[in-house]
Each structure stands twice: as C-alpha cells, then as structure tokens.
Amino acid sequence: MLFGLPIIQIILFGFAMNNEIKNAKLLVCDYAQDEASIAITRKFEANNNFKLSKSILDYKQIEENFKQENLKLAIIFPVNFQNDLLHKNQAAIQIIADGSDPNTASTLQNYAASIIRDYQMSLTVGQTVPYSINTQVRMLYNPELKSAPTFVPGIMALVLMLICVLMTAVSIVREKEMGTMEILLVSPINPFLVIVAKAMPYFFNLAVILILSVTLLGMPIHGSLILLVLESALLIICSLSVGLLISNITNSQQAAMLIAMMGMMLPILLFTGFMFPLENMPIPLQMISNLVPSKWYFIIIKSIMLKGLGFAAVWKESLILLAMTVFLLLLSLKKFKTRLE
Template sequence: MKRFLGFIEKEFYHIFRDKRSLFILFGMPIAQILLFGFAITNEINNVEIAILDHSKDATTGEIINKISASKYFSINQFIEQEADIEAAFKKGKIKAVLNFENDFSKNLVKEKQATIQVITDATDPNTANTISNYINSILQNYQLDQNKDIKIVYQIVPQTRMIYNPELKSVFMFVPGVMTIILMLVSAMMTSISITREKELGTMEILLVSPLKPFQVIIGKVVPYIFLSMINAVVIILLSIFIFKMPVQGSLFLLGLESVLFIITSLTLGILISTISATQQTAMMISLMGLMLPVILLSGFIFPISSMPAPLQIISHFIPAKWFIIILKGIMLKGVGISLLWKETLILLAMTLFFIGLSIKKYKIRLE
C-alpha cells in the first residue's frame, strides 16, 4: 500500500510539473464550456443590411427607423438602384436587402396594400431564414400599430427572395465548413504528430546533424501532407459538385490556389504545435481541442459570428478557417474573384509567415 501511495504521489508531481498538461486538463475544458455557452445560438444580433427605398416617403422612413432601432439589424448602406444589389452582396458584409416599391405610402392608403421585397444571402440557409422571419415579425408589429386607430386595415406584404442558394440546401453551407475542417486537421494535426514523434523517439537530433539542413528535414516531412491535403480538397470538391450538385460559380484555378494557401497555413500551424509539444499525445490533444473546436464554433461554419459576444468576434479574426470559409463561399457560391477576396487572401498569407517565423524561433530555442 505504501508503494502504491508513493506511485500516486509521483504521478501528481509529474502532472503539476508539466504546465502544458495542466493547461490541457483545466484550461481546455473551461474554454470549451465558454465557447459552447456563448457561440451556440440561433439568434441574430447586429446583422448588417442594406436599404433600397424607391419611395422615400414618411411611411418607409418609419419602417426603416423601426428596423434600425431593433438590436437585430444594423443598416450598413442605402442602395440607389437594383443593379447595385448583387455588388453589395458580393462584398460579403450585408446579409439582406430591403427593397421598398415605388409609391409605397400611396399604395398603402389607396390600395390598402404595399410591398417590401426582402432579399437575403442564402449561402447560409439557416441565417437567411432567421433574418427573413425577424424582418417579417417587425413588419407585422408595425402593421398592428398602424391599424389600431383606423377602420380601414392596411396590409404590408413582404416578398422574400433567396439568392445564391434559392432552394436553401444545407449542403451549400456545410461543404465549405467540412472542407475546412478536413484540411485543417489533416494538415496541422498530422504534421505536428509526425515531427513530435521524431523528437519523442530522439531521432530528430540525428536528422538535424545529418548532411541535410534543418529546414530541408522539415520540408521533407511537410511535403507529403501537402499532397495528401490537396487530394482531400479535390475529392471534396468533386463530391460536392457531382453528388450534392453544389455549383462552383467562380474560377476553379483560383479555388485551387486558395486551397493550397490554406493547406500551407495549416501545415505551418502544425509545425508550430510540434515546437511546443513534447509528446505525440500532447500534440494530438492541442490539435484536436485547440483547432477543431475553434474551427467549428468561431469560423462562421455553423453559427453566425455577428451574433456572438464582442470578445469572441475579436478572437474569430485570428482563426484561419474563418477567412478560408469566406473565400470558399465567395468563389463557389457567389462567383467572386480575387478583386473581392484579396483581403482574406492577404490575411492567410500573413498568418502563414507569422507561423513560420515563430516556428523557426522556437526551433532555435529548443536546439540551443
């Protein structure tokens, strides 16, 4: 019994001496609870919309003010003509456009009916449906308020039109997210485990003192995962096109280049994980819980980022998957080019350079 208790005591010493293990044991569960508690929500907040007001009368002004006053919507811009609607959507900021017909107030008085067209971005079907329902609810409340003191009942008829995904197929939302998760996990997790295995077995030092230079050793280990990830990307795209009938409106060449860039970003992140991981188990835990959960919760894959608390929205900017999902949806569903995706591309490139620089610094520290 004394030996057994001594063994238990020794295990406690090992656990408390390893700060990374303590973080995994205590930090990760807390982070997961906070992420799940704040990020999992079907509500919308501060969704940016645009207004196309052909009438510009007092009634449309009241409706616009009522919508703007709610916590659910924020008016991003006022559009002057219908030809500008698609361009506004392709910029990626607005999620809906309210299109008021000509002579809105006059039609409401004379014909007892006026029309507002609600155009939503259906690349995310769940969010598009929620936005449409919220707008309809606000319009119904306004209509009830106006009909309280009059005998002739006015009627406002919203007309909803979904663009980019008119049939509201969920696969159009999940394919970019699944592709991002697979590329991230295959690239980052497998690379980190592969390099950590060498360090754990004590063979990394042997490789580094061989005639090969250290960066050649790292590149030699990374290159196979680039090809594996590219194959995964091609397979996912082919399945989405031929099985799920998902369109690719933009350039396949640009889609391939952006995919390669994200793969390299993920690989450099995997190398960075390997520099701070002493064992394969630690590397796997960091990769799974430190990468997969943020990709699912904070990338906009399932839950709209605009509805999250401000701190989580700030954190989401540092998640590479967020920017890659924007790129995928832009190319595959909206058909946009590099002229509208240059910012996201530069962010991924900057992250790649940052991960490479930090990894080199960490490797130098460990080898001194």
C-alpha cells in the same frame, strides 16, 4: 487539462453558442420616399437585429452591394408604396436575403416580416378596412435554401485545418521517437522541403473533398477553381506550420494528438463562423476569432464557390491568411531548427 479545460469550455460555449442574430447589415432601396416607407425604415433602424448599412435608389446595385459589403438583407420599397397602401389597402415590399447561409437568411426574413407586420398592425387600429402589406422574398446565391452551400465551405475549413495540424504534429513526433529525425538532420535537406513533402498528401484530400462536394452534395463552384486551390494551399501550409509548432513542444504522439485535437477543434468549430454567427459574440471573442485562420479561409471559399467572386473581392482576407501563413511558417522553421540542434 482536468481543471482548466472545463472552465474554458463553459465560458466559450456559454458566450459563443448563440443563434440569435444581431446587427445584421441591412440595405434599403426606397423608390417611394414617402411617410410609410420612411417609417418602416426607421423601425428597422431601431431594431437591434439590424444595422442599416446604406440606402440606394438603384435596384441594379443591390447584388453588387451584397458581394462587396457582406450584406445580409435588403428591403425594396416600390414607387407609390404609401399611395397603394392607403387607397388600395394593400402594398408590396420585396425582401432580398443572402441565401448562402439558409438558417441566417430564414431568421432575418422572419425578423423583417415581424417588423413589417408590426407597422401594418399600427395602421389598422381604429380602421374598419384592414391594410395588407405583402412581402416578396428572394434568396440570392441559394434560392432553394440547400444546406450544402453553408456547411461544405465550413467542413472544408474544419477538415483541412484539423487533419493537417493533427497529422503533421503526430508524424513529426513519431519520427523523433523512432530516431529518423536525426537522419534528416545529417542529410542536405532543407527543413522547408520537409514541410512541402508533408503538404503533398493534403492536396489529394482537397481534390477528394471538392469532387465529393460537387458530385454528391451538389455544391456549385461559380468562381475560379485555380484561385480556390491556391487559397486552399495557403491554409494547408498554415496548418502544417501550426502542426510543426505543436511537435516542437511535445515528445510523444499521445501528447501531440491531444493538444492538436483539443487545441484546434474548439477554436475551429466556434470561431470559423459556419456554425455560430461571429457577430453575436462578445467583442473579446470576436477579436480572438481574427486569429483563427479557418475564419478567413471560410469567408474566401464562400465568396469564390457561391458568389463567383474573384481575387479582387477577397484580397484583404487572402492577405491576412498569407501573413498568418508566412509568420507561422518562419516561426515553425526557426523552432524546428533550434529544436533539432
């Protein structure tokens, strides 16, 4: 812990703490299909901050693509874009961003405005009359760019997972220290029921978190509350399984607390995605982030609470979280029985 932890922290924070955004998925809706719109689109493609996901010709499909494709930004060129620019000396471009993450949305908006400004400057070289391209910005899901829609889902993932892992590990080790675990062994209680009993208080915590988020922070819940609770139950059981595994390898409350805090706090903060963009991290760290349950829970909760999506939109993330939960639960129960025997 003394020598290894600082090395791990330096490496992780050095590569993970990067607020620069790269390869953000971009959608282009080009009604103009002229030289000017194509030239600007190519500038976006050449910029490493953006990655062109697709091009469409129907404005009505934009929001649906934001929900399904995890898009970050959309650029809309109106009809007669080049004609307005050359003959009226001014034209407009609409920028639509995913406002569920205000910091990312504002940064990408500035990136896009800079690219458009660069093209505008290239037109004014040697011209007596300046050209003007006005950008109209629209923020989806969070028009006022409030911070709560970004941090509340992340804090939910952090609090639920960290508290569940920590308290489960410490409480089970405490029962072993006090000798009450032997009483559970000789009683006709299934180990799974022990986990269910441990999970019940955390559902009360979930209720408190949701009530405070809605009433005090103004966090909306546009999707199904039942689906949200079920997804949260998956994370709670998954976290309890991790806490049970930690209790199997420790014999004191101090050791269990240290491993739970240091072993879970750092991955949750770095690899959930609500503090630092995962797309900016090196490929090995992105692969590691896939092993952190809170990452998938964070994606699910944002989709339900902010975008109002149903199970059809988050079934892949739900399936991954369910697989993690089943694997960790079976492993923890097996180790639990072996340890107690």
